[in-house]
Amino acid sequence: MRKTKIYKILSLLLLLSIVGGVIWYAQLSNRHKAIVKTTLLHKTGLVDNDWQVENIRKEYNMLSPTFIVDDIYKSMEGPKASNYVMLSQDSTLLWITGFKVVAQDAKTGEKMSNDFICHMNVDMNDSKYYSNFGLEDRIGKQYPRLTSLSHGMETFDFPKGYGVPMKGNDLLFVTTQTLNHNIKDAYYKVKHQVSITYQEDKNIKPLMSKTAFIMLPYDKYDPYKSPIDPGADFCIPVETKNHSYDDGSGNKLSGHWVIPIGKNTYRSDINHQLGIKDSLRLHAAAIHVHPFATRIMLFNKTTQKPVFVSEVINHKNSIGLTNIENYTSKEGIWLYENQEYEIVLEVNNTSKEEQDMMGSMFLFFYDEEMDLIVNSKFK
The missing domain is CATH 2.60.120 (Jelly Rolls)
Structure with missing residues (x-):
């Protein structure tokens, strides 16, 4: 078979694949389009896809990868990303006392409207968490979500003297997602700054979620x-x-x-x-x-x-x-x-x-x- 014919066949297959991909993408819901776009942009490196972590002064801070907000994204639909959190490198008992999420411009770092924050979920591995304290009978009793912040409640602190205990080297799983209810011709590069405050104070009373x-x-x-x-x-x-x-x-x-x-x-x-x-x-x-x-x-x-x-x-x-x-x-x-x-x-x-x-x-x-x-x- 001639090379020219092979090239024509390959070009036709490529064209059909592109057309098929466009048709498939067009039929997706807004939520699934956001997942595909965000995955493609992060995997190809076209936008920043790294989490930046800082852990000082009893506050664990994470800066999310860049999210491209280029459409109307209702609740649960926008680009999102997830990352694991380890508050310390050892098994020291720590007390989580608060959570916060802030939207900021990916280029300038300036604070943006909370309208770009859908939610920030904090999940735990309940099997490991409860096993650490000898409470195996609690495992699997409910969905292992510690808490969630969302549009309208972007910061939350426990009353003074109370907190959620956990070993410092246990893992939390954080997912943060963007939102855009109002701007139709949007094109924003957004990051989320996620903060978890904690203490080593031994006089705190424990809370269960x-x-x-x-x-x-x-x-x-x-x-x-x-x-x-x-x-x-x-x-x-x-x-x-x-x-x-x-x-x-x-x-x-x-x-x-x-x-x-x-x-x-x-x-x-x-x-x-x-x-x-x-x-x-x-x-x-x-x-x-x-x-x-x-x-x-x-x-x-x-x-x-x-x-x-x-x-x-x-x-x-x-x-x-x-x-x-x-x-x-x-x-x-x-x-x-x-x-x-x-x-x-x-x-x-x-x-x-x-x-x-x-x-x-x-x-x-x-x-x-x-x-x-x-x-x-x-x-």
């Missing part, structure tokens, strides 16, 4: 059918692959759903997520909601009173969250095994189209069992 979130039922046979009552009946999930759960009886639930235009209230029982045995004292709560949420509360169904209420302030002239009220208390609030609890979320979709929503709480309780362990083995 429990994640609770709203899960709403949907029709597993026709998931995108409009529900009769979007606040109490069935929801429409954003998708059925992620944030989709089984209630143990074959019914499907979604933690990421679509809200219609106007006001609605959503509620979900969370006793099974809390797993309270006898009682627990709540000292802090970090909140995660999406734009158009207006209030979220942890509600005691038994007493018919809120445990705490978090007011959510939305931007006035654009889509976004100005502030999410957190909960912190040195005194704490008691929750009991024989009482029923739920998360109640109020929303007001003032846009002209359906929007997506989540309602999550990262709840921090005084950990009496852990306190006995660290006092006997590490002090």
Whole structure:
């Protein structure tokens, strides 16, 4: 076969591959397009793909790789990156006391709007973490997310005298993701500065993290059918692959759903997520909601009173969250095994189209069992 013919065949195959790739890419969701673009840009080195780490003065700082924000990216859709965190090189007992994430210009280092921050998740290896303290019976009981910061709550600190204990050479897994609700013709190079503050103080009281979130039922046979009552009946999930759960009886639930235009209230029982045995004292709560949420509360169904209420302030002239009220208390609030609890979320979709929503709480309780362990083995 002549070389010219071989070249023609190869050129045709290359052209077909490019056309096929373009068609495949065009059919992807915005979220998956961001994953493909970010991976390609980082793997080829077209943009900076390294994490920069600094660990001084009891504050662990990481500067993310560069993210190209070149489109509208709603919650959970934007470019993201992940990295492992080790607070020290040895097994010294340390106490995590706070978290922070800041958006900055990749070139100048100047602070940018929080509107470019979707969320920053901090996960732990619960098997290794609990084994370090002889608490193997806790392994696998819930999703091992320590906490999450998100648009509207970009910084979170525990009340003074409280923290999450961990051995310094244990690993945390941090994922940070970008956001852009409003700028259609965007082209920004963004980095996220992630900070974790910690102490070696031996007089801190330990906190345990429990994640609770709203899960709403949907029709597993026709998931995108409009529900009769979007606040109490069935929801429409954003998708059925992620944030989709089984209630143990074959019914499907979604933690990421679509809200219609106007006001609605959503509620979900969370006793099974809390797993309270006898009682627990709540000292802090970090909140995660999406734009158009207006209030979220942890509600005691038994007493018919809120445990705490978090007011959510939305931007006035654009889509976004100005502030999410957190909960912190040195005194704490008691929750009991024989009482029923739920998360109640109020929303007001003032846009002209359906929007997506989540309602999550990262709840921090005084950990009496852990306190006995660290006092006997590490002090």
